[in-house]
Amino acid sequence: MAGTGTDHRNLSKASVYEDVKDYYGNILKKSSDLNTNACVTPTKPIPAYVRKALGDVHPDVSSRYYGCGLVVPECLEGCRLLDLGCGTGRDCYMLSQLVGEKGHVTGIDMTDYQLEVARKYVDYHMQKFGYKKPNVNFVHGYIETLEQAGLEEGYYDIIISNCVVNLSPDKASVLKEAYRVLKEGGELYFSDIYSSARVSEELRAHKVLWGECLSGALWWEDLMQLAADVGFSPPRLVTASPVTVGNKELEKLLGDYKFVSATYRLFKLPKSSDKGRSLVVYDGNITGCEDKLEFDVQYTFKANEVMEVDGEVAHILRSSRFAGELTFQPEGKTTSGVCCAKPKVVSMNPFELAEQQENATQKPATGGCCGAQKSCCN
Missing domain, CATH: 3.40.5.100 (Ribosomal Protein L9; domain 1)
Known part of the structure; x- marks a missing residue:
């Protein structure tokens, strides 16, 4: 991806993977262990039915949640859904209630410790939800190489990710693999951290800043180019919120860089000549x-x-x-x-949207919403 500055060529992919595994498997044991506010940045107030679904998730799973947004696309009943970087499975278990017993949620993560926690509570959640058989499974693997993890081409209706793409050293491959495993008409709906400019190589090498979702963040304009190169529709901006680092030492290192938490939706569309208004x-x-x-x-x-x-x-x-x-x-x-x-x-610049929302006297009432009864996926 020459010219976009998104592949982090000066960093060893293997070293980034090991650093992230160590950070999320050994250093962080619960949400309160985070050094910045980036991975817990809220977007919009959570709708009541989503709060209920989150409330049914086991506390051991929720206490190890690290995310930067609410990833709940609409109309989920019966869908096949994939969560990239599922961690301990909080979003998977929340969404498994919304896709229903006829739908299915797959979570993939590279961190053994997180997957161990996620798998431990499969039976607990299925019993709590009243399902006769599990509609959730967890796979060990890398989000850049979904094929190696055994994930089938053209299988999923929806892919979500919550503050994980920024941790990848190869974001182009993440989008390529997501495109490959989506059905035609399928959607990548994800929340992530974005930077106001391309982050310097020196800051990218900072393990804590990378682990805290900051120095690995894409410049938001590079996402537009990556999506086009892969074949996705132009990204549609859903929400954006300013990120406050909350750590004076790290803020000093970051200097003039600014960050937002933004949610985008990208679609894998069929070729069509009918694109009229x-x-x-x-x-x-x-x-x-x-x-x-x-x-x-x-x-x-x-x-x-x-x-x-x-x-x-x-x-x-x-x-x-x-x-x-x-x-x-x-x-x-x-x-x-x-x-x-x-x-x-409106502007599609997430920094402008975040500033508008921050200055607004009244914030919108909800984020994404989702159907728990009406089927949209076949």
Whole structure:
């Protein structure tokens, strides 16, 4: 990936893996052991049904959670979902309740200690959820080499990741492998830390800053190029929150670098010549999103209201699991006199969005929402 500065060529991949394994397997034993606020940065208030699902996760699993956002895409019932860098499985067990007994969640991680904790509580959670057989499994492997871990091409409806991609020394391979194992129309929905500029080689070599999700962070504009190179649709920004380091010594080392926690959604789309603008009506039938579906910072679909979408978003919606929840009309074909909502005019720069949200007097009520009853995946 010449020119993007994202492969960290001056760092040995093996040494990065060993450092991260040591940091998350030996140095960190619980969330309170973190040296900065980066890996526990909140995004938006958590919806009640998601809080309930999180509350059903065993305390030993939750206490070892290290994440920077809420990764709960909408319409999950019956889906096959993969969690990259699952750790002790908090998000896997939360999402296993939302995909339901007919869905399935796979977690992959390279840290033996974390996987040992995750596997220990499979039976506990299945009994608590009332499932006859497990709908969760955990795989040891690297997120850059999913094929070596035995993960099948074109198998998953959705891939999530929570503050893990920044820990990888080879982010291009992470995106390539994610693209490979997704179904056509599938989605990579992930939260991660991003930097305001490319981080220097000197800071990348700092083990604590890397382990705390900061010095391995992508410059946010490099994500756009990586996604295009791999074949994903242009990333759609969902949320962004400023990261406060909270450690004076490390803040001094970081100097002028700034960081945000941002959630993006990327889609693996079929080739299509039909990418014209469209009018879209959301039916309001996704559980948890009955009044509105917040797709990204630009598009919020209110139930039974006509919304104009550009060709790129129309192609995403027609090709993805959301297609069954929407009615499409060619632009200009709406009923005379019916109001057609326009998308927001917003910046896709996560730093600008984070600043806007930080300065806002009222924050939006929810982050992602997800269906626990209505099936969107086949």
